[in-house]
Amino acid sequence: MAITDTTAPPQTASSDVEARPEATGLAELLGTGDHKAIGLAFIVVSLVFGLVALVGAGLSQLNTVGTDPMLSEAVGLQVFTLSSAALVLLFAIPLFLGLGIYLTPLQVGAATIAFPRAAALSLWAWLGGSALLAVSYAIGGGPGGTSVQAVDLSYLAMLLVISALLLGSVCVATTVIGLRADGMDLSRVPLFSWGMLVASGAWLLSLPVLMGNILLIDLDVRHGQLSFGSLDTNPWMQLGWAFLLPTVYLCAIPVLGALGDIIPTIADVRSEHRGLVMFSLGLFGALALGAWAQPAQGGSVWTEPLFVGVNVAFAVPLLGCLGAWLLTLKQGATKVAAPIAIGLCAMVLLLVAALAGGVFGVGRLRAPTVLIPGYDVPVGAVGQANLVVAAAVAGALAALFFWGPKLTGRTLSEGIGKLVAPVVLFSGLAWGVPLIVAGYQARFTGLADADDAFASLSAIGAAGMVLAVVLALLALLGSSRGEHAADDAWGSGQTLEWATSCPPPRANFGALPLVTSPEPLLDAAKEA
Amino acid sequence: MALPSLAPPPALRRPRVLVVGTTFASVAVVMLFAGMVGTYLFARAAVLSSGGSWLPDGAEIPLTQPNVMMLGLIMSSITMQWAVSAVRADDRPNTYLALGLTLVLGLAYLNMAAYLYSLMGLDIDTSESSVLIYAITGAHLVMALAAMFFAGFMAFRALAGQYTSRQHDGISAAALFWHVMVALYALIWIAIYVTVDL
Secondary structure, rough: OOOOOOOOOOOOOOOOOOOOOOOOOHHHHHOOOOOOHHHHHHHHHHHHHHHHHHHHHHHHHOOOOOOOOOOOOOHHHHHHHHHHHHHHHHHEEEEHHHHHHHHHHHHHHOOOOOOOHHHHHHHHHHHHHHHHHHHHHHHOHHHHHHOOOHHHHHHHHHHHHHHHHHHHHHHHHHHHHOOOOOOOHHHHHOOOHHHHHHHHHHHHHHHHHHHHHHHHHHHHHHOOOOOOOOOOOOOOOOOOHHOOOOOOHHHHHHHHHHHHHHHHHHHHOOOOOOHHHHHHHHHEEEEEEOOOHHHHHHHHHOHHHHHHHHHOHHHHHHHHHHHHHHHHHHHHOOOOOOOHHHHHHHHHHHHHHHHHHHHHHHHHHOOOEEEEOOOEEEEEHHHHHHHHHHHHHHHHHHHHHHHHHHHHHHHOOHHHHHHHHHHHHHHHHHHHHHHHHOOOOOOOOOHHOOHHHHHHHHHHHHHHHHHHHHHHHHHHHHHHOEEEEOOOOOOOOHHHHHHHOOOOOOOOOOOOOOOOOOHHHHHHHHHO | OOOOOOOOOOOOOOOHHHHHHHHHHHHHHHHHHEEEEEHHHHHHHHHHHOOOOOOOOOOOOHHHHHHHHHEEEEEEEHHHHHHHHHHHHHOHHHHHHHHHHHHHHHHHHHHHHHHHHHOOOOOOOOOHHHHHHHHHHHHHHHHHHHHHHHHHHHHHHHHHOOOOOOHHHHHOOHHHHHHHHHHHHHHHHHHHHHHHHH
């Protein structure tokens, strides 16, 4: 079967050919083209990588406390750059990509994902690239690294990781566009799938620009170091734009889509103003296209009114979605289930990030930018990015608790889910807000004295985020002791994934209900 | 006895996922080159505005070879579209001929690019401009190789009788990627070769 084939071959038994024994365990995972196995592997591994990235983020903040850093300047910069890149490329984006690979075929009524072998290649290339990235940093690679070969390896590993994510994005976006069930036009696509389509499109438009930058820097490192400076020069701002505002919002796009499905389902009512939510999601994705805001190219881009305006504008789609969901909740049954609680925490974090983007941006117009010593990155911008990543993590955890029964076949602990909500909210705020406040120290001199306290608080916030991810992993792993989930685990499923068993069989569906609206299962129940 | 005439088969309902997937992949490749060319133009503008010379002493990029490469690629786009039209008409000999000509023109592009590199006298280790020029044009050569592999792979499938007027997604997808490759060369031709010192 070629990589360009769009469907897995049917499982046929032939009487004259001896049937091979079906692979199990690791052999099955290594050879699989099943989107559910691939998606689940992405989810679990990205959660584990997320733990490491969050520890690194906390460590890089602790390293700035006091006058005597724990780490040398080069190692400190390595920890900071690796954790910044890993939070986005090894954690937030692949976590949603895994959810998308698992769920979008189910939501659109497809038997498989588009290009299943390419999806498998995406997983293994991402894993291989991640391992190479870790190895390259361990031997002195990455920005701030000391060895040309190791730095070269780290850039090549980043290229591999991004290529893999792009390949997975193509599979997800093509599934939503090309493999929808009869009757499901784009306006009837479930909102999570719509969010994944917007996110995949935005990733395909933005991440290749980052790849271009990495390719140029890598060649420069190997050939003379004349364009971007010698190894002693910190090239992070040539790459760091992809992990700061507005581009970092790319990893939060699917949050809105996930909440768009979670809220009406648990409230047991059709979504209000669905068109507004779809438009807001598209607008959010368009605003997150931040490749134009590269400080290394634009020079003064950080202080331009356009930059500030775009950061403020994120509040518009967020408020649009929030308004529609509050109306939906008002119409439906009031249930404080864990996915809704965690999801609303994600919305709070996103709104704070958008508000901070505006306030901090306006402040930046009138005062010099404060850089983190040793990292040469604006401290306020790192705080904002932390808030957005925290929101993305919260949104992904909400999705995990909502679709957990579909992923594991068992119900996830509601108690743990309700514990995750406050942990992720307060940890996220602690991780980001202190750094945003510290960004004002050029205007309010008293703040400079509290620098260490702000950095310490941010490190504590990162530790809290670690706790939230550990709790989610415990809930996933502990689900084997939970009750077997019914096909429609919430009893009020609206979209097609709830029409099949938990977890779904190999080809996902038997007979599909007719799709005449965005909520085919509600229509079917009404007719019955 | 006259055989009853058969009604034409119903239009094939197919999701065209290969064309859709290739479109998404092409968008990503376009953005890769947009980013690199953007960086190139910023760097060149910075050097030229400070009164410096973009190319190092002794280096010169002739325009004849890039022009021939551009013309060759435009011709290859035409032959590629000829292949799509032929397969849509179930005209197999013309499909094979057009795909073969496209691949030959692709090889000619690679050959001319290698010749151009030998003429430029641009050492990659000696200047900022050389790293950027080799990175961008080299990435385009890789894309051209990928497009040739894609077209060749689909040509073999066509030889095996896979594509017909009712199902020609493989050829159409390969053609789409090929046209994008040619369009990106046009961008490089203008940004790097035609306006080299502007």
